[in-house]
Amino acid sequence: MTKPSLCLVTPALADANNGNWQTAHRWARWLAGHYEVRVVKSWPDARTADDGTDLLLALHARRSAASVAAWAQAHPDKPLVLALTGTDLYRDIRTDASAQRSLALAHRLIVLQERAPLALPEAHRAKCHVVFQSSTRRQTLDKTREHLRVVVVGHLREEKSPETVFEAARLLSPDEGILIDHIGNALDPALGELARATAAACPHYRWLGSQPHEATRRRIQRAHLLVHPSRMEGGAHVIMEAVLSGTPVLASHMDGNLGMLGPDYGGYFPVGDAAALVARLRECRRDIAGDGGALAALQAQCSARAPLFEPTTERAALLRALAGPRQDPIP
Known part of the structure; x- marks a missing residue:
């Protein structure tokens, strides 16, 4: 059976070596079992004309705002999921018109910790999914008492x-x-x-x-x-x-x-x-x-x-967020 196609937009690629890239890289790897995934810095990209993308997942309301707006205009009936960063939640959606527009256009929102929904305008909280990020466990090491x-x-x-x-x-x-x-x-x-x-x-x-x-x-x-x-x-x-x-x-x-x-x-x-x-x-x-x-x-x-x-917790929450009920954009 053909898997649906997902485009993951992230303003930070591997050369950034930051949290946004770690998130995008991990999500792309996990979603590959459920979607045909490609990771890009912006949408539309070189494959837009013929790729038949079914879903856009964008990281960062302000920095991915142009991609979010372009997708919403080109594909108003296809899902648009927006993952919000700290600067989105605690600065940009309060002051930046493009970030506010991204918030309104998204059908679903992903946030990365349990207090984040409180930072959203109340009208947007119903489309919010909490997806804690994850990593691998490491052995707890004995520590010196010298310092x-x-x-x-x-x-x-x-x-x-x-x-x-x-x-x-x-x-x-x-x-x-x-x-x-x-x-x-x-x-x-x-x-x-x-x-x-x-x-x-x-x-x-x-x-x-x-x-x-x-x-x-x-x-x-x-x-x-x-x-x-x-x-x-x-x-x-x-x-x-x-x-x-x-x-x-x-x-x-x-x-x-x-x-x-x-x-x-x-x-x-x-x-x-x-x-x-x-x-x-x-x-x-x-x-x-x-x-x-x-x-x-x-x-x-x-x-x-x-x-x-734990990775299993994050993976399950992410898949639920992508498959969740569609919430219409808020004008």
Whole structure:
């Protein structure tokens, strides 16, 4: 039997090495058993004239807005599914007309964590499906008691709040036994300069730049903690990768992180509050020299969330979202 044809539009291809590309690549691989899938940066593309595409799945309301509008005009009766990012939910759909239009044109919406529907206008929530992202489980490694190893993963851009990490590093003394590795490319050159300056001033802080995905996962495995200080987030890959590696998370108290870790998680600090982050890091540093109770409690909470991030869970939720009832566009 011929499989239906699906075009997956993503503004980030493999060379971007970011969360959007990881999502697109994983979804394309899984959907290949159910659809004839092609991944493109925009629609229409070179195969539009004769490919008979049955469904468009677009990532990012603003950056894929032209593709969404073109599909809606060319194929008003064919399904249009839109997956929303953090910048969509917490910035663009509030202020950007093209993102708002994408939201209205979509027949179904996909969001990546459980608090995301609350960010949508009420009229759009009925067509919203929560699809938690997933990754593979990794062995939980034994950790040294000699120092606290911390990893931060995220390209240097304003939404990820790397300044919180820089300030935290400067508040710590080199002899406190708290070592921070910061992974991510400098998408904002000014933030790259701040990272270099912080590394020069703080021997306990290293900026490692962009790293291959596998190398990043190994560093997450070896760390006592993942720190995720974002100001704006749709549902971070690195959080679920840490959870599935048995590595607890310290995260900023904002909706994207709350929707991943749950409202009762014990590892939050206020957004942008470097002093509060440092206090949590010092608490964990004291903890590894003692009985490990606080870190163990965070790890147990993360383990309880881990089933949400299993590949079988994500695959089933994604297929339900694509096959779900059609919701007419909202004028």
